[in-house]
Amino acid sequence: MNRYRSHHNAELRKSDIGAQATLAGWVDVRRDHGGVIFIDLRDREGLTQVVFRPEENAELARQAHHLRTEDVIQVSGRVAPRIAGTENPKLATGDIELLPSSLTILNRAENLPFHLDDEVKNEDLELTYRYYDLRRPRLARNLRLRHRVTQAAREYLDAQGFVEIETPILSKSTPEGARDFLVPSRLAPGKFYALPQAPQQYKQLLMVAGVEKYFQIAKCFRDEDLRADRQPEFTQIDIEASFVRPEEIYALTEGMLAAVFKAARGIDVPTPFPRMTYREAVDTFGSDKPDRRFGMQLVDLADVFRGSEFKMFRGALDSGGVVKAMNAKGFAGITIGQVDELTAMAKQYGAKGLAFIKVENGEWKSPIVKFFTDAEKQALASKLSIEEGDCIFFAADRWEIATEVLGRIRLRIAEIQQLTASSDVLDFLWVTEFPLMQFDAAEDKWNAVHHPFTRPKADDLPLLEEKRYGEVRAEAYDVVLNGVEIGGGSIRIHEPELQAKLFSAYGVDEQQQQAMFGHMLRAFRLGAPPHGGIALGLDRLVMLICGELSIREVMAFPKNNRGMDLMSQSPAPAERRQLRDLRLRLAADERAQSESKSPPER
RNA sequence: GGAGCCUUAGCUCAAUUGGUUAGAGCGCCGCCCUGUCACGGCGGAGGUUGCGGGUUCGAGCCCCGUAGGCUCCGCCA
Numbered sequence: 118m119n120r121y122r123s124h125h126n127a128e129l130r131k132s133d134i135g136a137q138a139t140l141a142g143w144v145d146v147r148r149d150h151g152g153v154i155f156i157d158l159r160d161r162e163g164l165t166q167v168v169f170r171p172e173e174n175a176e177l178a179r180q181a182h183h184l185r186t187e188d189v190i191q192v193s194g195r196v197a198p199r200i201a202g203t204e205n206p207k208l209a210t211g212d213i214e215l216l217p218s219s220l221t222i223l224n225r226a227e228n229l230p231f232h233l234d235d236e237v238k239n240e241d242l243e244l245t246y247r248y249y250d251l252r253r254p255r256l257a258r259n260l261r262l263r264h265r266v267t268q269a270a271r272e273y274l275d276a277q278g279f280v281e282i283e284t285p286i287l288s289k290s291t292p293e294g295a296r297d298f299l300v301p302s303r304l305a306p307g308k309f310y311a312l313p314q315a316p317q318q319y320k321q322l323l324m325v326a327g328v329e330k331y332f333q334i335a336k337c338f339r340d341e342d343l344r345a346d347r348q349p350e351f352t353q354i355d356i357e358a359s360f361v362r363p364e365e366i367y368a369l370t371e372g373m374l375a376a377v378f379k380a381a382r383g384i385d386v387p388t389p390f391p392r393m394t395y396r397e398a399v400d401t402f403g404s405d406k407p408d409r410r411f412g413m414q415l416v417d418l419a420d421v422f423r424g425s426e427f428k429m430f431r432g433a434l435d436s437g438g439v440v441k442a443m444n445a446k447g448f449a450g451i452t453i454g455q456v457d458e459l460t461a462m463a464k465q466y467g468a469k470g471l472a473f474i475k476v477e478n479g480e481w482k483s484p485i486v487k488f489f490t491d492a493e494k495q496a497l498a499s500k501l502s503i504e505e506g507d508c509i510f511f512a513a514d515r516w517e518i519a520t521e522v523l524g525r526i527r528l529r530i531a532e533i534q535q536l537t538a539s540s541d542v543l544d545f546l547w548v549t550e551f552p553l554m555q556f557d558a559a560e561d562k563w564n565a566v567h568h569p570f571t572r573p574k575a576d577d578l579p580l581l582e583e584k585r586y587g588e589v590r591a592e593a594y595d596v597v598l599n600g601v602e603i604g605g606g607s608i609r610i611h612e613p614e615l616q617a618k619l620f621s622a623y624g625v626d627e628q629q630q631q632a633m634f635g636h637m638l639r640a641f642r643l644g645a646p647p648h649g650g651i652a653l654g655l656d657r658l659v660m661l662i663c664g665e666l667s668i669r670e671v672m673a674f675p676k677n678n679r680g681m682d683l684m685s686q687s688p689a690p691a692e693r694r695q696l697r698d699l700r701l702r703l704a705a706d707e708r709a710q711s712e713s714k715s716p717p718e719r
Numbered sequence: 720g721g722a723g724c725c726u727u728a729g730c731u732c733a734a735u736u737g738g739u740u741a742g743a744g745c746g747c748c749g750c751c752c753u754g755u756c757a758c759g760g761c762g763g764a765g766g767u768u769g770c771g772g773g774u775u776c777g778a779g780c781c782c783c784g785u786a787g788g789c790u791c792c793g794c795c796a
Contacts, residue, residue: 152753166756186746203754211756228747231730234757239730241788294796314796341795465722465792568796623796678789 121191127163127209129196139193140165140215141223143252144184154181158192158215161257166205166214167192177220187226187252192217240669244683247674259671262381263659267334269380270354273373279330279356284319286312286336292633293569293623295339298349306700312338315652317568318637320357321609324648325640329359334655345667346601346657349680354658356606357650363594366606366651367392367547370596374545381662390545390596398548403524405551408600409544411536413527415441415520418511421496427488429472433513440513443523444501445530448508449475455533459510459526466525467518472511476503485511528600537599546597550574553581553591554622562624567593569623570616570637571607572649586622596653603658606651613641 122141129138142160149155154169169181184190194217205211230246231239233253243250251257271281290297290311297311313319315337323331335355343349354373358365371388378384398407401414418440422430430440445451456473463471474483481494489497501509510526512519531537553573554563563586565571572592573581580589593607610616616638620630630638656668669675676682696702 146757148755148758150753150755150758151751153755154753155755155758157756164756168754170753172753200754203756205756207756228729232745234745239726239788242730291796295794317796339795342793344795345790347795461722565796571796679787 125162126158126160126165129165129210129213129215131198131212133196134198134213136196137193138196138215139191140167141191142189144186144188144190144226146186147181147184149182152178154178154184156181156184156190158190163210164208165210166199166208167194168197168214168216169220170216173216174218177217180220180222184222185226187229188222189224189226191221191223192219194218241677241683244669244675244677247684251673256670259659259663259665260673262663263655263671265381266377266659266662267354267655269377270373271334273376274332274356277330277369277372279332279358280328281333282323282328282331283333284313284316284323284335288313288319291318292625292629293565295341298338298340301699301701303698314339315353316355317570320355320650321570321637321645321648322640324357324359324611325643325645327359327646329646331358331650332356335652343676343678343680345669346660348656348668348672348675350676351668352655354604354653354655355650356652357648359646359648361608361647361649363549363592363608363649366608366649367594370604370651370653371545374596377658378543378662384543386543386545390547392547392549394550395548395552395590396550399520399524403520403522403527404600405548406595406597406600406602407546407548408528408531408537409546410540410542410599411531413443413445413530415443415523415527416500418442418497418500421493421500425488425493426490427485429485430511430513433519438513438515439519440511441519441523442497442501442509442511443527444503445508445510445534446504447506448530448534449477449506451475451508459529462525462529463512463522466522468512468514468522471522471526472513474503474509474511476505476507476509479505542599544599548595548597549593550590551593551595552587553577553589553593554586556587563622565619565623567591567605567607569619569625570609572610573619581618581622584622592649594651596651598658598661601657601661602654603661604651604653606649608647608649611641611645611647613638616641 120139123137123139124133126140126142140158140160142158145157145159145164147154147156152171156167156169157164158167169178171178192215194215196213197216199205199212199214230249231242233249251260274281287300287310290299290309291314295314297314300310300312302308302310313335316333316335320331320333333355335353336350337353338350340349341347356366356369358369367389371386371390375386375388378386393407395405398405400417401407402409403415418430419434422440423434425431433440451473456471460471472483472485474481474486476482486494497503497509501507503509510523512522514522552566553571555566556562557564574590574592577589580586591607593605595602595605597603610619616634617627617630620634621627625633656671659671660666660668663671665671674682674684681687691701
């Protein structure tokens with residue numbers, strides 16, 4: 118037998134005592150007593166203690182003195198019981214230890230850039246040495262959990278008759294949506310591929326192809342600014358099916374998520390998930406992806422202030438707006454700094470200011486209370502269940518602004534009060550009946566909220582004809598987990614006439630339609646079945662399953678805030694020759710910049 | 720494009736109101752240590768306080784600029 122190891126490092130037990138074993142792995146830690154030396158040998162499965170005793174093998178002990186953390190070694194020897202009283206219950210292998218008769222140093226580790234057992238906050242450094250950082254048990258566990266998730270999703274979808282089909286990475290730029298990554302074509306000089314923002318068009322064309330049930334664990338690319346939960350390349354579990362109604366997509370998604378959580382966490386997720394319309398979600402939580410793990414719901418106060426003397430509230434109502442409030446329980450101790458922060462937040466989202474009432478020592482403390490009548494106060498107290506120690510926040514504005522302001526403040530207060538910090542609740546929710554279109558004031562045109570292939574609700578087709586675009590609801594839905602949108606989809610348009618009508622509504626004229634979406638419109642004329650689907654953000658989903666706050670923690674090689682891979686130093690300048698092949702020339706000033714930009718020192 | 724926070728030893732951090740030679744833990748090097756499991760003990764090396772400028776008798780600390788990082792807004796059909 119000529120193998121590197123006979124067992125992994127979480128395998129040996131009492132029952133192996135007396136046996137010969139060969140182990141391999143990394144030196145996790147050396148405890149050198151001058152005489153006896155202990156090594157914790159680590160591999161991906163766990164730790165085994167290796168003991169070098171000078172009286173048993175002086176030469177090996179001498180070598181073991183020089184072992185350092187993260188050296189890669191192989192040891193062979195006898196499995197022995199630990200001396201009574203020195204067993205380590207924290208280790209699966211804590212009852213035994215290996216007494217080696219041979220030691221091979223497979224590779225030395227030089228000085229380490231950081232310690233794996235520390236919580237390093239210098240993410241820059243961790244990303245530079247990502248291959249080393251990934252040895253951390255937490256990250257290693259995350260990668261393996263991610264594998265469990267994709268594996269469970271594949272098995273589930275396969276069992277439901279879905280076929281995994283790969284779609285092109287070199288594809289075509291789409292005018293709507295996010296900025297595309299472009300790839301210059303050598304064979305067609307001056308022309309560009311785009312990396313897909315999603316396999317949207319391809320999966321619809323697969324429905325026209327008669328596939329009926331498609332899925333893909335698909336890499337997607339969007340050239341936009343990054344966030345903790347946004348990377349330029351990310352992965353979707355992409356699903357499309359023919360002859361389906363939303364109900365079938367809901368049931369399929371619920372079944373898949375239940376299978377995933379069972380496989381990854383051993384949790385039984387109750388299905389079906391509750392549902393809420395977009396309107397209701399924004400009305401009561403100020404968000405289209407409500408976090409319902411805590412209350413603090415928005416309450417409508419139109420009834421209370423319809424005839425009020427208080428000009429701020431009355432004015433908002435008279436001009437078609439709303440007055441809404443929410444009760445932050447036990448938040449009367451709000452600090453001046455927090456008031457300033459929340460007020461700044463309110464202004465950032467378009468409010469003129471932020472009115473609030475603190476309830477302290479039985480007294481309502483606020484500059485606006487003096488404008489309220491007793492009846493108004495009573496109505497407030499009852500509608501908002503106001504008690505000692507509460508803090509009430511008000512917004513009086515257009516519906517969109519008032520709900521968003523209170524929704525954002527609600528989340529910030531929950532953060533300050535740590536309302537979800539220790540929660541292990543998994544609150545799944547469908548948000549339905551999204552608006553189809555949204556007016557973009559900057560562009561002075563209507564855009565698709567979801568994407569231009571989204572089907573309007575049949576009931577709202579007359580509204581579309583009347584060009585009351587803002588009121589048309591879409592056959593679109595999002596699945597939300599604990600206030601995070603983990604997926605979204607819709608039933609699509611399969612009729613060329615309706616699709617063309619919607620393109621026109623989005624400001625895409627006939628000529629552009631042919632140039633950009635001609636293949637879609639032609640496909641729809643060759644017998645396109647009704648179809649619809651959903652896409653789930655795999656990275657976000659795994660992030661939530663792993664209890665992480667950033668998707669970088671569940672990706673093997675993520676990019677930093679500026680979209681750079683610090684490890685490989687990409688993106689990097691192109692060789693002159695590569696540019697020549699592509700018939701590309703850099704503008705002079707950018708060339709100078711690109712050449713002078715050397716990698717950061719390290 | 721904008722806002723906030725951050726940048727001191729290889730790593731994590733400290734340094735009173737602007738005041739002597741910028742400290743500690745871990746890591747590293749050397750010596751000691753035979754049952755530890757974050758082993759322990761003694762000693763040592765290691766710093767252009769991100770960079771540039773200013774104020775001051777004196778700046779890690781105050782001011783201006785700049786670079787980088789993170790979070791957020793815009794953006795993300």
